[in-house]
Amino acid sequence: MSLPSPSRMRGVPFALVLTAGGGLVLATLPWLLSDFLLALALSCLMFAALAVSWSMFCGPTNYLSLATSAFFGLGAYVTAWGLESMPYGLTVLVGGLVGAAFAALIGLAVLHLRGAYFAVITFGLTELTLHSVTYLEKTYANTAGRIISEAPENTVIYWTVLAVTLLAIATAILVRASRLGFALSGIGGDEERAQTLGVNTRRVKVIAFSLSAFFPGALGAAMAVRWTYIEPLSVFNPFIGFQTVLIAMVGGAQTLLGPIVSSVFFSLLTEFLRLRFPYAFLIVLGLLLVVLVLYLPGGLASLFVRRGRQHA
Amino acid sequence: MGFWLELAASGLITGGIYAVVAIGLNLQYGLMRIMNISHGEFLMLGAYLTWLAHTTLKINPILLLPVVAIAMFLLGVVVYRLCFRRIARAAPTVEVIEARSLLVGFGLMFLVQNTVNLIWGADLRGYSFMAEPVDIGGARFMANRLLVFGFAVAASLGLLALLRWTMIGKAVRAMMQSPTGAQLVGVDTGTLHPVVFGAGLALAGVAGGLLSMVYEISPSMGEPYTVTALIVITLGGLGSAIGSLLGGFLLGLVEAFGMHFTNPSLKMVLSYGVLVAVLVARPKGLFAR
């Protein structure tokens, strides 16, 4: 990553300390919460990390990537294939690296597409990955899914996902303050202009896209152990990607706090509605979503950003 | 009919089904940039309306299609007024319209899918209609699939003619190129927008009605069809009526021949492979101008 310019560095140490402090507090949750509430916290963390990493690239550049599920699924398969020969922590790291490498590869091929075409091709690539994995597994291993028999404790999974989430947030803070982040905003504003100003836009985009894909890859690897049986349809589920986009955009993808708040908000709200209204909760959720988008176009972030200004 | 011809015919008929699924979304997305991700859900609603009326009232489902179209058109106008008008007016750029309509589409997807689920349950449903083989030059095809194919071709050509040669078509195309410009020359976008959106929903409903004759239906059937529709219209080039018909055909043919030369297990890999290859080579679809 290029050296950050001093003016953009203002506030970064504070934000990082805040993140670390928040992380310390969250790390104590396994002693405070029941199994179920811890699982709920795990979901919040997972979506926070997914949404923050998605916004890292897609927020400033206005790209709409639906490839999150591809990275997540590849990460999960790293665990499925590798957990017998590697420790859990290493599979998470490798899962992240595989996600990043795959993103760099497809980034080189498709980042020149724009708008809806980019959204559709990233979705197409996700499905292509899903069906390729299915086909390879069937042809060469005569199986449709993999069993994970030795899963780590829930608390270990929780701390791992927490670590990935904190890392994602810290990375997002640093990227925003760095020249990389500046270049990304330039690309989002006017790509040709950024080019004439000497930014190698292709390189910048590929680096940032790849960096942002590390986190879904690592999360896939970290979460997979919870499901015992790993099959392509469940870990490459396009809804993981859809939900990420939805959470990030409702929160406000240009902001850092928006996606985090939104992921907690949505995870808890969905769970509350699901447990309270076992039949109609998705109707309520759908209505809420429509109302939110129509009447809060700036995302959840606009709520506290404006309030912040009033206080200042 | 020779073997290859028969294989091609089989691919084209399946392609016709893909094209039918895409027509409605192509209108909404291609012409208005409304990324209606709940397209498949409205298609499913059309399928349920047809199924319900046919099984309870015993009416010929073909006669029901215009009724479904009108009902879905009206629903479309209402949905537009409630959800999309605000977005189209308030959004500063086309990208913002796309992004926000996508989110609203998600909301509608949950809403419609689960309303149908709540009313009719999650069970598979279906009825038999025109499930008779038809002999064409020695090859046999299911009559209801041929019906869908015929509708795909007729509707796409009709839409093409409508957009190219009528006043409404000119107004729509003007609106697509420049909304403000269109308003300046006297196009009433306030009326045109809901009409185009409603027409998109009506076509989705009819497509659903047609599919309910061929395939079994369930509340969760919509999402794969939304995906199919998105693929077909991006293959063809957004907003191009003939492009989306040919996009559907291409997909059907690639699958038929691809499966013949490799094996059926590769079907999904083949169809997504074509999508990716086409878009990498031609970033705005096959028939983009």
Place this chain on the structure above:
Amino acid sequence: MNRSTPIRGIAVALTAAAVLAPAMPASAQDIRIGYAIARSGPWAVGAQVTQEPNYVMWAEQVNAAGGLNVGGKKRKVELVAYDDRSNMETVVRTYEKLMTSDKVDLILPPWGTGANFAIMPLAAKHGYPMLSCTAAGRKLIGMKNPYFFALLQQPDVIMDALAEYMVARKVKTAAVIHVDELFGLEMYTGLEASMKRKGIQIVEKKSYPLGIKDLSPVLKGMQAKKPDAFIGLTYPPGTFLSTGQSKAIGFSPKIFYLAVATAFPVYRDKMTPATVEGVMGIGSWNPKTGAEAKAYFDAHVKRWKKEPDRWASAHCWAGLQILQAAVEKVGLDRKKIRDYIAGTEHATIIGKMRFKGSENVSTPGVVSQWQNGEFEVVWPPQRATSAALFPKPDWK
């Protein structure tokens, strides 16, 4: 103003939630039985045909009779049920809630092989027996989980029965398609072994992925080889598709066999009874199987205004019967319930049932066939409710 609206929306929802909240358990004496199952999303199709209607009807019947007899005292059943949204993580999280927060007395399993796999470690950890009626596969049995019991016949057992039937009819050749899913692969492995043993030749084999929309070229290729039997190890979409398209091209071999959803009443209704006449598939039972089965069938039709499917529904009901018997015998000690399930021969609507490890070793593989709108059991002979139509009549 713009910003207050969504918040007001949430507030309204919260208030509504508080107002509409279900009444708390009427009495601490109720037996609380928890489960998560798909009411929305793609799994709901199977879950709402085969599983949840049975859970609900069973609880209603038990309560109508005054409850379960625990240690001489009648106690009512309260179902604690959630929607799992067809999502694996939600399944796991909900069962964690049921077992550790709600502390329900017993659980009922979720729908599908994947979801059952996912909660097996929890069941063992917290000691909850699970009688699963929609999970099939040797891989599940191979987990050697002491709390897991699979009620369905295993794929190889089902395929053995089909092979025996084919030998009895002197069938020599078969063409096979299978879906690229765990179920399809295990079924095919089983079939290949059985066919080899019985000397039946597989003249062609193709596999296909879920989401296929056209099988006619594949079917035409098989038709050209004139096999005696067509065996489709399919999931519901493939079952409907290959029936319709085989009819279209006039592919009507002596045996026409399809797997999942052949036993669903909607299969007959969508394709018409005339069309499916003679089609074979996986089944286990029908109302003619016995008086108890008939009573179950009638109760289901009366309660839900729809027929139960002729395969897994009855296994699901059998699981509930076993659970009920276990509770009335040994009380609510889950370890004792597990031991009772593992060590007893149970009487169920589909006959005697005994487990060896996780496997139901009593219910044989069954071949059923649509005849005049009923899915008749035609093999093995001791379970048959009708003689088989052989060869299959031409498509109508």
